[in-house]
Amino acid sequence: MAKLQKSIDKRNALVKATIELVNNNGFHATPMSKIAKMANVSPATIYLYFENKQDLVNQTYIEVKAEYTKYAFETYDESMSVEDGFELIWKRIADFKLKECENAMFLAQCDNTPMIDELSRQQGIKHLQPLLDLWTRGKKEGIIKPLSEYLLYAYAINPLSFLMITQKRGAFQLDKTHLEEAYQSAWSSIKVCK
Amino acid sequence: MAKLQKSIDKRNALVKATIELVNNNGFHATPMSKIAKMANVSPATIYLYFENKQDLVNQTYIEVKAEYTKYAFETYDESMSVEDGFELIWKRIADFKLKECENAMFLAQCDNTPMIDELSRQQGIKHLQPLLDLWTRGKKEGIIKPLSEYLLYAYAINPLSFLMITQKRGAFQLDKTHLEEAYQSAWSSIKVCK
DNA sequence: TGGTAAAAAATGAATGTTCATTCTTTTTTA
DNA sequence: TAAAAAAGAATGAACATTCATTTTTTACCA
The missing domain is CATH 1.10.357.10 (Tetracycline Repressor, domain 2)
Structure with a gap:
């Protein structure tokens, strides 16, 4: 399965980064680029795991x-x-x-x-x-x-x-x-x- | 006083529009342009009453x-x-x-x-x-x-x-x-x- | 077991849009 | 008629998303 091959760790890191940034700055002030940076991932990678920002959240x-x-x-x-x-x-x-x-x-x-x-x-x-x-x-x-x-x-x-x-x-x-x-x-x- | 000459009605309309739009769409999805439109005012006018978006909210x-x-x-x-x-x-x-x-x-x-x-x-x-x-x-x-x-x-x-x-x-x-x-x-x- | 080619995953840079804010001009008020 | 208020259009930055490549993994065979 393609889905399962992608690293679950990366997905978790993205979720964690989302929580932390949204908590501190609110949805409106947490750009995808920051989420990516905090998760040590390229912005483009987010879209391998989630459809878009709304889906991520x-x-x-x-x-x-x-x-x-x-x-x-x-x-x-x-x-x-x-x-x-x-x-x-x-x-x-x-x-x-x-x-x-x-x-x-x-x-x-x-x-x-x-x-x-x-x-x-x-x-x-x-x-x-x-x-x-x-x-x-x-x-x-x-x-x-x-x-x-x-x-x-x-x-x-x-x-x-x-x-x-x-x-x-x-x-x-x-x-x-x-x-x-x-x-x-x-x-x-x-x-x-x- | 310059401040008092500005229409209080306009200010109120802006505040009211902010409340309604933020309630329905959240801060992140309420652009100044929409607030202005709902208050029947030009976007530029908002800045006669408020410093910026953060100040407005x-x-x-x-x-x-x-x-x-x-x-x-x-x-x-x-x-x-x-x-x-x-x-x-x-x-x-x-x-x-x-x-x-x-x-x-x-x-x-x-x-x-x-x-x-x-x-x-x-x-x-x-x-x-x-x-x-x-x-x-x-x-x-x-x-x-x-x-x-x-x-x-x-x-x-x-x-x-x-x-x-x-x-x-x-x-x-x-x-x-x-x-x-x-x-x-x-x-x-x-x-x-x- | 090691080598390799195809597939999958990941990337950084590019794209086009949206938006806050400002600028210049017009309208209203005093 | 001068000053204040308001307007619409312009500006430039920030951002979500996509694109063209590169890197990594997988699967197969020598």
């Missing part, structure tokens, strides 16, 4: 999103209680956002701008299913408030993005204590009060 | 942010109870994000990308003081959890941005019921449990 988005959800659900299994499952997933997500900060920043930028094609965006959402299923189960068991999945996501998961960005900008430090507090806030906002 | 950001906070605190006064004050401000913010959706989308994009100069970003944050003060008072009175202001913002206010964007993308409808639910989640996440 779409594919980068989809790949990073897939990594993110893979990491989030890696240690989860459906036999866990709702409460334990949620805590586990939440902490994995937090972990990803802190450890893979570059990747998470890139996703935040994509999710808040028209940078990405609608189709790629929808592709990215698909992988979230296990969390939605967990919430459905939680609602049935009377543990999770009977809210739309969007509301649950908005309060339980999305705030982590804000915190990550704030931390990245140097405004404050998201340490162990803060994280535990954040988790408690997340859980308070979606659990049924007793 | 910075100033637009600062102005919209100021509108936003002005609206948020318009009916609030410091003699209110913490609980009432928070509910009032929260609902004003929600109101703004739904009614002035274009403006709010623009802010979300600016806040999640390197589109805006750091200096302008900091300028925009200043106006949030009344809310921070309210939280400080709430913590003193034992009504609000003793968390950093960033955590409080992340859970109480920021989720509205996610909901607004999701609504704008057509995924779901943020009606009165949802809003009340969202408010309850917000409040649950930051209030001290009794």
Whole structure:
């Protein structure tokens, strides 16, 4: 297969360079020439791996999103209680956002701008299913408030993005204590009060 | 004053066009020529009102942010109870994000990308003081959890941005019921449990 | 195993376009 | 009628993409 012969390393370097440059300068200020330079590749080579700039950024988005959800659900299994499952997933997500900060920043930028094609965006959402299923189960068991999945996501998961960005900008430090507090806030906002 | 002679209407039209085009196409795909066309103005005219493209977008950001906070605190006064004050401000913010959706989308994009100069970003944050003060008072009175202001913002206010964007993308409808639910989640996440 | 030719991959330079910004002229205002 | 404001066309730089070559890899045979 022609595709597989091309060095996967080069492709990865291109994706990585795209993330770093877009994070620092925004889509509008990251020319293909800079991406190529950072990946130690000729500009022309990019077009052996990607159709054009839009395709490069779409594919980068989809790949990073897939990594993110893979990491989030890696240690989860459906036999866990709702409460334990949620805590586990939440902490994995937090972990990803802190450890893979570059990747998470890139996703935040994509999710808040028209940078990405609608189709790629929808592709990215698909992988979230296990969390939605967990919430459905939680609602049935009377543990999770009977809210739309969007509301649950908005309060339980999305705030982590804000915190990550704030931390990245140097405004404050998201340490162990803060994280535990954040988790408690997340859980308070979606659990049924007793 | 030369400045004041120039038509304020033209300036406003430019700001409005910037918001609309950046919302729909992103910074990277909104040329000055399009902004000029949408504002019914010659490209050269933009440079009578703004230094350059970056300045145009910075100033637009600062102005919209100021509108936003002005609206948020318009009916609030410091003699209110913490609980009432928070509910009032929260609902004003929600109101703004739904009614002035274009403006709010623009802010979300600016806040999640390197589109805006750091200096302008900091300028925009200043106006949030009344809310921070309210939280400080709430913590003193034992009504609000003793968390950093960033955590409080992340859970109480920021989720509205996610909901607004999701609504704008057509995924779901943020009606009165949802809003009340969202408010309850917000409040649950930051209030001290009794 | 080593040599070689065909195919694939990679390159640097070229191309043509788009765009921010400026320049010169015209129109409006005072 | 002079000064300010606005306009449209011009300018030059930056950029995405393609082209013509060169380099590397693959596959085959001596």
